[in-house]
Amino acid sequence: MIRHSEALAAVIRSSHEVITRADLWHGGRLVRARIPLVEGKVTLSSTEDIRGRLTATIVDPTGDLVPIGAGGLSPYGSQLHVWRGARIPGARSELVSLGWYRIQETKVIESYRQNRAGVWVSGGARIEVEGLDRMSAVQDSRFLAPGKPKRGATCVGELRRLCRGLIPLSTWAVDDEPVPKSLVYEESRLEAVQTLASALDAAAYAGPDGTMIVRELAAGKSSVHTFTGSASGGLLGCAFVTSRDGVYNAVVARGEASDKKAPRQATAYDVTPGAPTRWDGPFGRVPTFYVSKVIKTKAQAEKTARSRMDSLIRGRDREIAITAVPVPWLEPGDVVTVRTPRLEFSGRLLTVDMPLSAAGGAATYTVRALESGITTLDPSEPIEETYRAA
Known part of the structure; x- marks a missing residue:
């Protein structure tokens, strides 16, 4: 979670003025500060080696940012430091850094006009920028x-x-x-x-x-933010896929066979009461097999089967995509809590898609939650909200 103030956290929970900007750097020198961003987004993913990607559109009324050689928004060493935040009533605006991005590619649509002296000059440009975070240098x-x-x-x-x-x-x-x-x-x-x-x-x-x-990878186990469907909870939608793939309700553990005797073997079953995947339930019988030369006795086989079955039950997870009001201080790896009218769960963020303008609408977050930690709710229960600033 990126550091931010309680004041910004309070503003984000209600209607507010979104502020975004980018600072252009080249060769360790600030070239242009406070460049307004018309549209675009920052995408962060914990499953990628380069986890930060930027797409942005900049309207340049003078044409000074058109990439000529190493100047302007050039992909030859230029970087954009991108920010998003909000205006806080009675105080200055507060911005949160969304990262530094090396410019990979720029697309320019430039117009031209004649000035009073009859000289052709730039009439401004619309510049689309793509960038990768600083791990791209590595x-x-x-x-x-x-x-x-x-x-x-x-x-x-x-x-x-x-x-x-x-x-x-x-x-x-x-x-x-x-x-x-x-x-x-x-x-x-x-x-x-x-x-x-x-x-x-x-x-x-x-x-x-x-x-x-x-x-x-295990750092930060407590939830740092809660999304709910209330007026100030920010949650707008939820999408997920449920699949049979990789789901088993029995484990057969056995040792390796030898010339003198058959391998020791034992089976453990998922008999969790009410579980939709329980053995002999509507899900059916779906075993998986584990073979190890370490298993020499019936007791070892039984212990291994039970242990692996318990791990499978605890480790079943689901990736859930939510759309919500943009919260710029959240990062992949942060633990968040989500409460819908049907479900409540906590999980670690895998991806964040953060729009760079109010017109960009909602942010999208992907949360990995353990099946064992997903609670079915009574829609009549009141919703509690919690927020924490760094």
Whole structure:
């Protein structure tokens, strides 16, 4: 969750004036501040190596931002720092950073006119911009030759070494580990970075302040925001897919066969009362199988089957897309609570689609929630709302 004030959180809950802007940078220098954004969106996804993407339209009345060479909104080293916020009554507006984006491509429609001296000059331009967050610099900087980490290197040390000079580095609160012995750097620097982060059970990504963040995957377990269908709860719609794929209601665990005797085997069933996927219910009988040479006895087989069946039941999840009032401080990885007239659940954000103008309408969020944590509600119950600022 991105830091913000209680005042901004209160304003977002009701009708408010949306403010967005972008600052143009090139070579570490601010070229133009407070560029208004006509339309577009920022898309953040925790399932992508480069998790931030920008599409934006800018109307330039003077034509100064037309990319000529390395100038203007050029894809040759220019970056946009994008903001969204609101005007707070009785105070200055407050903006939240949505990230730094290297310009990948610009499309220009420019008009021309004659000035009073009869000289042809720009009559203004409409410029469409596409950008990727700063991890794209790590992606572009491929290794010139294969290599290996130095002996005794650690994952954190290698992450800092591989990314130094490509993206600003923040302070990381993760437990360091030795580099995996089998690790070899081939061509992709970004793949190497993600492999090192995975060894720490963490994710590496460009944060809203433009620095590279390494964050443990299990970090942040408490809900930071609640969406409800009330007037100030911001929830507008909910969509999800329910599928039989990957759903089992029995686990058969067995050892490996030997020349002298048959393998030990045991079966555990999903017999949860009232569960729609229970064994011998309308869902049917759908077993899965697990074979391990570690299983030597009937007791070991029974324990393994029960353990894996329990894990399957607890681990069933559902990806739910919600449309809601844009909340600019939410990021992938944050835990949110959603309450509809039918369901209540908490889950971790996978994606955020944040519009860059009021005309862009609602934001879209994808939440991964465990089936075991989805509660069916009585529509007559009152709705409670909770909000928290950083």
